[in-house]
């Protein structure tokens with residue numbers, strides 16, 4: 286079978302990109318691995334998040350803002366097409382602080398970024414009492430919060446399902462259980478899987494998450510990515526307790542409180558640990574003391590896909606023109622950008638976003 290695009294990896298990055306390409310009338314085949322793969326898209330925290338992104342690279346802050354701004358129309362379109370509500374809520378989010386010093390230091394950094402962005406960085410600082418008016422369940426140890434108005438959250442599993450449904454409805458092919466082992470190019474790209482299945486395509490997008498650690502160098506990319514473990518907890522469904530999400534806890538659309546996530550450099554190990562989970566629970570209880578009585582129903586570990594500077598990588602292969610590496614640490618936040626704007630970049634359109642700062646040229650290593 287021949288496609289305009291073969292997408293290697295059917296996580297949130299591959300599917301949102303596939304969806305955007307299909308919307309432009311292109312033929313797309315998605316080759317996705319199996320349940321033995323590491324799959325960040327199924328284990329993440331669901332934030333559509335702007336604050337703290339791009340503190341050292343304002344273009345990343347803007348890219349996240351562009352995506353956050355495109356999210357409402359993106360989710361509405363998915364909802365109309367599939368009947369699936371992906372649970373988007375964008376009424377701001379908090380960075381909660383337990384000390385005045387850390388709050389002030391973060392605010393100082395945000396002020397610098399705000400100036401660099403020409404003032405477009407809408408946040409406000411809430412002291413404890415102001416925060417308590419917004420979040421009656423907040424605990425006394427929280428001295429205050431930064432409320433950033435471009436932040437929000439969604440249900441990442443429902444997003445994944447809606448995208449998969451709509452990719453198929455739009456005529457895209459999703460092949461599951463396909464472990465790509467080789468990519469070569471003559472007139473067309475030939476993508477070969479472990480079971481000898483072959484797919485031919487005009488262009489290839491490598492969005493295989495941590496799978497790009499192996500496939501990337503074979504396709505001429507540096508792909509200097511690494512795993513970072515995040516452990517996450519979720520409680521039973523509860524009556525409304527938390528109004529806006531934070532990096533510590535959020536109440537999901539179905540009522541449970543999701544608590545997370547650790548940041549651990551442990552290689553390709555996605556197990557949970559007593560220490561990791563206890564630390565998360567203690568911090569969440571410090572923020573929202575009522576959680577001490579909540580029943581925990583599930584915990585899991587998942588691996589982030591991190592570049593050395595934490596920014597996305599968008600790179601065309603110097604060895605195989607027409608092959609692109611697309612990988613990022615914030616695939617939920619950037620789903621709307623990947624669906625709406627990235628296809629123009631892949632197609633070399635005049636309207637393509639400038640993604641130069643996200644190329645692999647920034648990495649000295651080969």
Ligand SMILES: Cc1cc2nc3c(=O)[nH]c(=O)nc-3n(C[C@H](O)[C@H](O)[C@H](O)COP(=O)(O)OP(=O)(O)OC[C@H]3O[C@@H](n4cnc5c(N)ncnc54)[C@H](O)[C@@H]3O)c2cc1C
Pocket residue numbers: 293294295296297298299316317318319322323324325326327328329330331332333334463464465466492493494495496497500514515516517545546587588589590612613614615616617618619
């Ligand atoms: C704990 C945690 C919390 C997070 N919280 C947030 C958050 O709040 N907000 C946010 O925006 N982001 C968050 N993220 C990051 C987000 O989850 C990822 O950026 C996103 O899921 C990456 O999607 P992906 O499609 O690149 O990778 P994945 O979801 O890992 O998908 C990669 C796919 O490629 C396939 N694959 C791999 N190798 C091959 C191969 N050789 N052949 C074929 N297929 C292959 C796999 O089967 C897999 O399905 C979090 C991540 C973690 C771990």
